[in-house]
Amino acid sequence: MAWAGLQVTSIKFEGVSESMLQPLPGQLAQQPKQPLDPEKMRDSLRRLYATGLYQTIQVSGARNGNNVSLVFSGTPQLFIARVNIHGVKNDRLAMVLQSSAQVQPGTPYTKSKVAQADVAVIKALQDNGYYQGKVSSALQTDLPNALVTLNYQIAPGKPAQIGDVSVKGNSGMTEKQFRKKGKLKRNSKVNRNTVSRALDRLHQNYAKQGRLAATVSMTSRQYVAATNHLNYDFTADKGPAVKVIVEGAKIHKDELRKLVPIYEEGAVDQDLLNEGAQNLRSYYQSRGYFDVRVSYSSIHSGDQQVTALYTVQLGARHVVDSVSIEGNKYFGKDVIAERIGVRAANVVNHNGDFSQQLLNNDIASIRALYQGSGFSEVSVTPRVVDSDVSKRGKKGSHLKITYVIDEGPQQKIGKYDITGATAPQLDAIRPYLSAQSGQPYSVSNLTDDRDLVMTYFLSQGYDNADVELFQQTDSADKKLADVTMRIVPGPQFFIRKIVPSGIHYTKPSVVQDRVMVNPGGPLNQTALLETQRKLYDLGLFSEVNTAIENPEGDETYKNVLLNLTEAKRWDINYGFGFEAQTGTPTEGCLSVANRILLGIDNSYKCTPNGHAGASPRILFSISRINLRGTNQSITLKTNYGTLEQVALLTYQDPQLFNWPGFSLSLSGGYNNSAFISTYRAAVSSGSLRFSERVDKANSMIYSFSYRRVAVNPDTLQVSLSAIPLLAQPVRVGGPGVAWIRDTRDDPLDAHRGSLTTVEQFLADGVFGSQANYNRIDLTNSTYYEFGRDHWVFARQTRYAQERAYGTGKQLLIPLPERLYAGGATSLRGFPLNSAGPRDPQTGYPVGGAGAFVNSFELRSPPPTLPYIGTDLSFVLFHDMGNIFQSSSDIWPSFFRVRQPHSQTCRDVSVPYTDYNTPTTCDFNNFSHDLGLGLRYRTPIGPIRADFSYNLNPPIYPVIYDYTTNSSTPNPHVGQAGQFNFFFSIGQSF
Amino acid sequence: MLKAAHISALTLLAALAIVGLAQGQAASGSSPASAASSPPASSAPVVLDRVVAVINGGVILESDVENEMRFAVLQPGRANPAQNTQQNALRRLIDRDLILQQMKATRIVKRQASAEEIHRQIESLRKSIPECAQYHCVAQAGWNAFLAAHDLTEEQIEARWRQRITILAFIQTRFGAGVRISDADIDQYYRQDLVPEFAKRHLPPPPLGSVSARIHEILLQQRVNVLLQDWLQSLKEEGSVSILSPAYAQVGSAEGAASGPGAEPRAGPGADPGPDPGAEP
Incomplete structure (x- = not known):
């Protein structure tokens, strides 16, 4: 080059600014104030192009005597x-x-x-x-x-419509039939699923006819613009009729369809027949025929019929009596047992599970477990003993399987070297490494270390980092394995700028507060994922995507694109639901006086125990998110059903003043409900709640609520003298605090952990309350999983008390504010809210001031059932407790199973017209009920049905219950029902 | 009888026609500005170098093309200097880049030539380059004069030859192992190509036995060349080959047709035509 050696006075950059290129200009081979070196200049040109910032690039020079100034210029890449x-x-x-x-x-x-x-x-x-x-x-x-x-x-215009449909080949049906089966009606709208749905339906139609080898395909389609029609051409061949016969054993045809894949695949070939044979083998083995043999053949009768014949030799039916483990020292039996697929017979599985395949898998699993902890020479030998008589003398084929383990010596880690990282990087990594020199050699620990190191480098902007592990047995001591972790960090990338897009209504600061990366900082992929998660959590965006600008380029600083799509601000939801249970309050029970006034005849019935039935409900809600460009929202929820009518308006600020973990909720509404057969109450309320998320498990709620409760006197089923007092509207208001600690693994269906709630509410005249009382409500639930089959023992205990204070009417706690128990989620031996004290005249439940409820549940793992599979499980439960007139009655009643003074409860000769007349009929005992529940698993939690039997239902006098036409004329002795059922969704607790 | 030198030249010609000479990356380049004239002492900006093509992310500079053209003088059997064009040079560079990229990707153990082998081949080269005759390249002084006249150095020649040997070895391993030359093929070549060639010169043809080894080598190279061409074509179609400068637009594969300066330059389907420099999207 002629200019080689001239002094370069300056280097400029055009097209792409020097600031965009930083720090590369200082790192180029050719630098100013140096002689021009053609090789360095070429190298610089290549490096600049490698940044990815240029579409084209050239270097030009302007000479001035023995000096030259260079300009690297080019068209910037977009x-x-x-x-x-x-x-x-x-x-x-x-x-x-x-x-x-x-x-x-x-x-x-x-x-x-x-x-x-x-x-x-x-x-x-x-x-x-x-x-x-x-x-x-x-x-x-x-x-x-x-x-x-x-x-x-x-x-988009109008969607096209289906036009002509032509069918070639031996389809076995007319065009009209083809259209009908494929749902290709003329003038129907075309969508993306039209053809695939048609082909599926036609295949299913052929399958119903036994033509499993039928072929149907669309060969072409033509669009006719004039009529906006899409014409289709299909080719179909019905193929021969295929019959599947199983000889030598019985099997239901539905089960056969599931096991033999030619039904689903719509073809008959050797691979599918072989797969069917394997599936049948596994099926019969699961039923105890561990020695079953299945062979197959296909018989062609010309072109019209193909028969797939499976010949089954069942052999003897076995029962796996026991599965045991011997020789293990390092791992406990429970750890090894979790990895074993061979199972002994039990209540749910009468034969157990055994096959050669399972046995081989178990051996491989146990060996992998040991080898992962350095026992490279472990051997596992199965011992299978087959006897004709079981331990208990039962005849039949009984297997006893023992896994004999010879652990061998355990290898330990010798040297553990890490190469390729700088000293500061090593100092950051080492404290978190799982594997250490001298520890047992564990593959899982080493791979965890590798993942940890990789995550560290990715978080530091080393996007191309590579981490490899090498292991070599120590030559001096074969029990030691030397490990080397080789790190190749690659280039480090940084963030130049964060470029958000798609923000129209949301305040930029709301987004910015959740961006976990910073300009100038390393390109941290983990932080980008965290950013994405936090922005989704806002609930303001339907899509949050992050991307790196120029991902393949070498430039050190890169822009991060934050592409957001805001969710619709208005959201409307509606739905329909229902509950079914015993004890559903009869709607609109009227007093005698009102019935006479309204001219209602004596056939009218009400009962203290309610009735069994379903309570439908309609739900409607409308919400507006992105209020004022933030994640505040306002929602109106309405709910209309026979039990309850609710309208609630709520304003929510999930992050009050941007304090992390603090949220605010302001709500007000109206609630008209009949959650007990005794009355219907209307409540108008307003509340202010601050919630604090202390940590992952603990939350605090600080609230102030104010409400007006009014019991509808026309529905109030209590003593006549009590009606005026209890029907008066009452204002209740005051502060409350709640502590919630939740360590459950799954709130919808917990297997482990616990849930504790402690609530405290004080209603006092200082806050405008007309009734003064203090309420404490404590609930604790624990969940314990045990056994290889994952049984769950669940317990819930609730203690609550209310203490009224003050004078006169202040001491009267309104009926809706009292404590209640009974129903699907507490004492299942009672209908909804029907446990505890009853009105001495009418026998209707009136709640109390003390509550104690304890429930035990034994939740089974789902057995494998025909048709249902593993979606149904069972629950045995026991509930005990009661509602008490006063909390001081709880502990003396703990061991009392019989209702005290029950003779006085049977005495209906005393009219008790005066509500204040003391009575010796009380309900101070612990009620007990036993029951069986079914749980059907769904994606939104289990659907539950509980059937309970009350072991000691209370009796109570009914002097007058406002019913005249009854098989039990007044006065009479009433008794709570012994049988109850409840149907709802979710676990009971 | 075919002379050994003629056989070697044919072999060299077959391989070098495809591989070309070692690319310009290893050599110091001559300026894309005309080497014949020196710019004035104070002058308007002159383009010193630029990117002319991008091959799967790797770039080819204009100086690489100029180097390639300079090294073409070493190409034996070069009949027409008019064929030593920028387009042909770029084509060879593209092919070589694709091969080098594949060599890196497949991680085949690369054959390194020894110093003696390189020296031996360069000695043979000095005797076979037609232009060398006037410089008496067999003598070191003549060779030095030849190199100086073409702005080349001994080190550059050695570096290129080292790479060339490695590339040829890769091609042989990649394609040669699967090629089988039968006796019938050798016999056919002998009767249809070699004997008529000798007949034209009124010379008796050598016995088949004495030249069958050389004929085997020639046929092997021919078939390897065909496989190599097909392979290169598929690499161009599957990869990204962009010609950024319209001046090189006529570089192409077998179907590369001449097109006007306004047409989008392309080396094969599947590649990006490249944007117009300075144009807004």
Whole structure:
């Protein structure tokens, strides 16, 4: 080069600014104030291009005597920011179109990419049935950030309709039948599933006819613009009728369909027949025929019929009596047992599980367990003893399996070296490593270490880091394994800028507070994931995507794209539900006086125990999120059913003043409910709640509530003299505090952990309350999982008390504010809220001031059942406790199972017209009930049905219950029902 | 009888026609500005170098093309200097880059040539380059003069030859192992190609037995060349080969057709045509 050796006075950068290139200019091979070296100049040109920031680049020089100034110039590369779809109302279609463009945010922009995206979007529109759609695209550039946004304006037009359908081949049906079976009705709207649904239905139709080898395919489709119709051409061949016969054993045809895959695959070939044979073998083995043999053949009768014949030789039916482990020292039997698939017979599985395959798998699992802890020479030998008589003298084929383990010597880690990391990096990593020199050699510990080191480097911006582990037996001592972890960090990348997009209503500060990476900091992928999670948690965005601009380029500083799509601010939900149970309050029980006034005849019935029935309900809610650009929201929920009518307006601020863990809720509403047969109450309330998330398990709630409770006198089923007092509306208000500690593994269906709640509420005249009382309510639930089959023992204990104070009416706690128990989630021996004291005249439950309820549940693992599979499980439960007039009555009643003074409860000769007349009939004993529950697993929690039997239902006098036409005329002795059932969703506790 | 030198030249020609000479990355380049004239003492900016092509992320500079053109003088059997064009040089560089990228990706153990082997081959080269005749390249002084006249150095030649040997060994391993030359193939070549060639020169043809080994080598190289060409074509189609400068637009594969300066330059389908420099999206 002629200019080689000239002094370079300056180097400038054009097209891409020097600031964008930093710190590369200082690292280039050719530097100013140095002689021009052609090789260095070429190397610099390559390095600059490798940043990915240039579409084209050149270096030019201007000479001045023996000096030269260089300029590296080029066209800057632009990158894709995002793809926006406008004009499509259907969110799902908009997402499909967006993803069909196949343009990754952050990647280099090219014209061909956009052209391909245009074609892909049009094709996706057509695939979804829109052939008249108009698509126009526009590019929006952000030159300072080198970004391009693709905006598609789409007018989908009318969806195409199904036109002509032609069928070639030996389909065995007319075109009309073909259309009908495939749901290809003329003029029906076309969508993305039209063809696949048609093919599925036609295959199913052929399968019903036994034509399992039928073939159906769409060969072509043509769009007719004039009529907006899509014409289809299909080819179909019905194929031969296929019959599957099993000889030598019985099997239900539905089970056979599940096991033999030719039904599902719609073909008959050797692989499928072989798979069917294996499935049948496993099926019969699971039923105790451990020696079963299954062979198959296919018989062709011309072109019309194919018969797949499975010949089964069951052999003797075995029972696995026991499975044991011997020779283990390092691992306990329970640890090893978890890995064993061979199982002894039990209540749920009468034969146990055994097969050669299971045995081999168990041996491999146990060996892997030991080898993972350094026992490289472990051997596992199964000993299978087959006898004709069981331990208890039962005849039959009985197996006793023993796994004999010879652990061998345990290898330990010798040297543990880490190479490739700097000293500060090693200091950061070492405290968290699991494996240590001298410890037993554990593959899982070493892989954990590798993952930890990899995560560390990724979090430091080393996106291309590579970590490998090498192990070598120590030559001097074979019991030692020397381990080397080799780290190749690669280049480190940093963040230049964070570029958010898609924010229209949300305040930028709300987003910014949740971004876990900073400009200038390392490109931390873990922090980017955390950012994504926090932004989703806001509930303001339907999509949150992060992308790195120029991901393949070498530039040290990169922009991070934060592409957000705001969720719809208004949300409407509606639904329908129901509960079924005993003790449903009879709607609108009227007093005698009112019935006479209203002219209602004597056939009218009410009963203190309510009735068995279903209570439907309709739900409607409307909410507005993104209030004032933040994650505050306001929601109106309404609920209308026979038991309850509710309207509640709630304002929520999930992060009060941006304090992490603090939230605010302000609500007010109206509630008209009949949760007990005794009365219906209307409550107008308002409350203010501060919630504090102390840590993962603990939360505190600080509240102030104010409400007006009014019992409808026309529905009040108590002594006549008590009605005026108890029907008066009462204002109740005051502060409350609650502590919640939740360590359950799954709130919907817990297997481990506990839930504790402690609530304290004080109603006092200082706060405007007309009744003064203090309420404490403590509940503790524990869940304990045991056994290999994962049985769960659950317990819930509740203690609550109310203490009234003051004078006169202040001492009267309104009926709706009292303590109640009974129903699906507490004492299941009683209908809803019906436990405890009863009105001395009518016998209706009136609640109390003391509550103690304890429930035990033994929850079984789901057995394998026909048709249902493993979705149904069983529960045995025992509930005990009661509601007491005073909390001081609780402990003396603990061991009392019989109702005290029950003779006086049977004495109906005393009218007790005066509510204040003392009575010796009381309910101060602990009620006990036993029951059986079914739990059917669903994605939203188990559906439950509980059947309970009350062992000691209380009796009570009924002097007058406002019913005249009854098989039990007044006065009479009433008794709570012994049988109850409840049907709802979720576990009872 | 075919002379050993002629056989070697044919072998060299077959391989070098595809592989080309060692690329410009290893050599110091000549300026893309004309080497014949020196710029004035104070001058308007002059483009010293630029990126002309991108091959799967790797770049080819204009100086690489110029180097490749300079090294073409070492290509034996070069008949027409008019064929030593920028487009042909770029084509060879693209092919070589693709091969080097594949060599790196497949992690085949690379054959390293010894100093003696390189020296031996360069000695043979000095005797076979047509232009060397006027410089008496067999003598060191003549060789030095030849190199100086073409702005080349001994070290550059050695470096290139070392890479060339490694590449040829890779090609042989990758493609040669699967090629089988039968006796019938040798016999056919002898009767259809070699005997007529001698007949034209009114010379008696050598016995088949004495030249069958050389014929085997020639046929092997021919078939390897075909496989190599197909392989390179598929690499271009599957990878990303972008020609950024319209001046090199006519670089192409077998179907590369000449197109006007306004047409999008392409080396094969599947690659990006590249943006217009300075154009807004």
